[in-house]
Amino acid sequence: MNDNNEGLLERLFALRANGTTVRTEIVAGLTTYLTMAYIIFVNPAILGAAGMDFGAVFVATCLAAAAGSLIMGLYANYPVALAPGMGLNAYFAYTVVPQFGGDWRLALGGVFLSGVLFLLLSLSPLREKLVNSIPRSLKYGIGAGIGFFLALIGLQNAGVVADHPATLVTLGDLAVPGTLLAMAGFVALVAMQYRRVPGAIMVTILAVTAIAVLAGWQPLRGIAATPPSLAPTFFQMDLAGAVSTGFVTIVFVFLLVDLLDTTGTLLSVGQHAGMADAEGKLPRLRKAMVADSSATIIGAALGTSSTTSYIESAAGVETGGRTGLMAVTVAVLFLASLVLAPLAETVPVYATAPALVFIACLMARSLAHLDWKDVTETAPALVTALAIPFTYSIASGIGLGVISYAAIKLLSGRAQDLNRAVSIIALAFVVKLALQ
Numbered sequence: 001m002n003d004n005n006e007g008l009l010e011r012l013f014a015l016r017a018n019g020t021t022v023r024t025e026i027v028a029g030l031t032t033y034l035t036m037a038y039i040i041f042v043n044p045a046i047l048g049a050a051g052m053d054f055g056a057v058f059v060a061t062c063l064a065a066a067a068g069s070l071i072m073g074l075y076a077n078y079p080v081a082l083a084p085g086m087g088l089n090a091y092f093a094y095t096v097v098p099q100f101g102g103d104w105r106l107a108l109g110g111v112f113l114s115g116v117l118f119l120l121l122s123l124s125p126l127r128e129k130l131v132n133s134i135p136r137s138l139k140y141g142i143g144a145g146i147g148f149f150l151a152l153i154g155l156q157n158a159g160v161v162a163d164h165p166a167t168l169v170t171l172g173d174l175a176v177p178g179t180l181l182a183m184a185g186f187v188a189l190v191a192m193q194y195r196r197v198p199g200a201i202m203v204t205i206l207a208v209t210a211i212a213v214l215a216g217w218q219p220l221r222g223i224a225a226t227p228p229s230l231a232p233t234f235f236q237m238d239l240a241g242a243v244s245t246g247f248v249t250i251v252f253v254f255l256l257v258d259l260l261d262t263t264g265t266l267l268s269v270g271q272h273a274g275m276a277d278a279e280g281k282l283p284r285l286r287k288a289m290v291a292d293s294s295a296t297i298i299g300a301a302l303g304t305s306s307t308t309s310y311i312e313s314a315a316g317v318e319t320g321g322r323t324g325l326m327a328v329t330v331a332v333l334f335l336a337s338l339v340l341a342p343l344a345e346t347v348p349v350y351a352t353a354p355a356l357v358f359i360a361c362l363m364a365r366s367l368a369h370l371d372w373k374d375v376t377e378t379a380p381a382l383v384t385a386l387a388i389p390f391t392y393s394i395a396s397g398i399g400l401g402v403i404s405y406a407a408i409k410l411l412s413g414r415a416q417d418l419n420r421a422v423s424i425i426a427l428a429f430v431v432k433l434a435l436q
Contacts, residue, residue, distance in 0.1 A: 013077055013323040020322040025079075028321025029329025032081050034199030035312040036330075038355050039065065039083045040337055041205055041347045046153075047305065050093035050104050055228025058344050060302040062334045063230070068295025068307045069331035073324030076287035079317050080269050081330035082295045085308035086359055087146035088257055090153055091394040092305040096250055107250075108233075108300050109242030114254035115296030115306070121259070122289035131263050133421035138401055139260055140366040141381030145388030145397050146257070147363025152389045154356030157349040158182035177217050178350035181208050185354035193358070198315075201355045208351040209343075222342030233303020249432055253395040258306045262292045265309040273317045376412050380405035399429035 009015060009022055044057040061084055068082030096107040121127040155161040159179035164170035172179060185208040192200035212218035242251070266289070270282040277283070292309050299307035316326050367385065370378050384401025388394050406426035409417050 009325060012074065013325045015323060015325070018322040020320060022325065024320040025323055025325035026329050028079065028316035028319045028326040029081075030333065031198060031319045032310075032313050032316030032321070032326065033330045033333040034202055035315045036081060036083055036310050037199070037333075037337065038201045038205055038352070039086070040334075040340065041344050042086070042352045042355060043084045043089055043304065044344055045347070045349055045352055046089045046093050047104075050097040050107070051102055052104050052303070053228075053232035054345060055341055056230050056232040056234070056303055058341050059227050059230045059338060060233055060299065060304040062227075062338050063302050064295065064299035064304050064307045066331040066334040067298045067302075068291070069327045069334065071294055072288065072291040072309070073327030073331065075324075076284050076291045077324035078266070078270070078275075078284070078288045078291075079273055079321040079323055079326040080266060080288065080309050080313045081316070081327050082292065082307050082309050083334070084299060084304045085258065085261060085306050085310075086356075087150060087261075087363075087394070088254065088308065089305040090146075090149055091253065091257070094153065095393045095395065099250075103238070103241070105236050105238040106241045106247070107305075108237035108303065109239045110247045110250045111254055111306050112237045112239060112297060112300035113242055113247070114251045114258065115293055115300055117251065117255050118258060118293035118296060119290060121255075122286060122293050127259070127289060130421065131259060133419050134256075134260065135377070135380075135405060135417075135422065137370055137377040137381040138384055138398075138405060139264075140369050141384030141401055142257065142260065142388075142394075142398060143264075143366040144364045144381075145385040145401075146394060147360040147366075148385060148389040149360075149392075149394065149397075150356045150363070151360035152392075154353040154360065157356070158353035159350065160353075177215065178212070178348060181211060182350040182353040184208075185351070186357055189354045189358050190361075201358065204354050205347060205351050208354070209347045212348055212351065213346065218346065218348050221346045224339040225342050227338040228341050230302065235301055236303060237300050249395055249399075249429075253398060254306055256398070257394065258292075258296060258308050262289065262309045265311045265313070266292075268311060269309075269313045269317055272314050273322055275322075376408050376414055376417070380408060396433075399433060402426045403429055403433075 040061055043061045044054045047057045048054045065083035072078050072080050072082055092107050097104050100106045159172040159176050161169050162172040185204045189200055189204040213220045270276055275282050295307040370381055372378055380401050383404045384397050387400040388397030391397055403426050406418055406423060409415060
């Protein structure tokens with residue numbers, strides 16, 4: 001790399017001031033990409049279940065990840081990569097779209113509107129107030145509940161869990177080759193993660209797919225080719241319909257989950273990178289939030305569910321990433337992934353199941369932060385965590401959790417623990433559940 005290029009990168013990312021080099025940032029970007037590239041296989045499979053065109057969603061996923069990571073890197077100079085978020089894509093496909101008669105265009109409209117609201121909040125002091133108004137115990141419950149939701153979807157896709165007319169769920173047929181491969185893949189994935197194998201999730205998905213292809217259980221549709229058309233999903237969101245069909249709760253859930261997820265990820269990765277000051281505050285946080293919310297708007301326009309900051313960025317930070325050059329590197333790699341559409345279509349759903357269950361295991365760790373001595377905090381958090389998968393709805397789970405939190409605090413003589421925002425949200429959910 002010549003001196004002019006190095007000078008440009010220094011001006012853009014302040015590499016020396018952050019104690020890093022171009023090589024370190026590129027290696028960190030490659031590491032981060034390997035830990036999150038599974039989304040190019042998983043997201044089209046999940047949104048495809050909602051009736052969306054697989055190839056178009058694949059392209060939208062790559063482009064949204066590239067655009068979001070690029071904005072985060074160049075505008076906010078944060079070592080954080082973005083892509084369509086896990087959990088939010090499941091909510092999109094398995095709750096929102098069925099609720100509105102299978103019209104995924106309405107759901108995209110809801111994602112777009114949530115992104116606009118997120119952007120407005122990011123530009124105002126209301127963002128911090130809204131995040132702080134949600135009790136920490138409920139935040140932990142929401143995170144774990146979304147994880148359990150992903151686990152249920154993963155176990156269904158693997159064939160480990162099946163439906164039953166009497167008990168609702170039961171054990172599936174474990175003799176099916178795909179189910180056996182999925183279970184073996186999960187065990188291998190956890191072992192590789194423990195041994196710190198780079199890109200363990202990606203390796204597992206590709207290994208299970210390769211075995212299925214070689215055994216003749218899954219046809220190989222190719223490895224690389226010209227990217228599919230984006231036309232089936234590009235600017236297909238129905239904004240007018242989303243505004244007129246009672247999308248208030250859905251937009252709120254998209255906004256709340258994205259906001260909490262992004263805030264937690266930025267704080268965690270930023271502190272891990274040594275960016276926080278003595279009070280734990282991060283520099284340019286508003287810019288980072290603007291970048292994240294802008295990515296959701298762009299992603300909805302392209303044709304995918306909410307795009308958000310990825311906690312997997314911590315893997316890149318651990319290898320030395322400290323600036324936005326790491327995120328820009330991830331963006332370039334996602335653009336390069338556009339030619340892998342045939343491989344993505346080859347991946348069977350049971351090959352992505354181990355990833356869903358493993359991500360659920362990681363998200364469930366949030367329950368460890370609960371104050372288990374205070375039942376008025378733990379009970380509502382567990383109601384939230386359990387209600388999300390059992391109602392098959394993130395919105396319903398959050399609603400029941402907030403309602404139980406407010407009611408338990410009131411009846412326990414702990415009304416002082418309630419703030420105005422939680423009380424209003426609880427009342428709004430009571431009205432919604434009563435009218436549905």
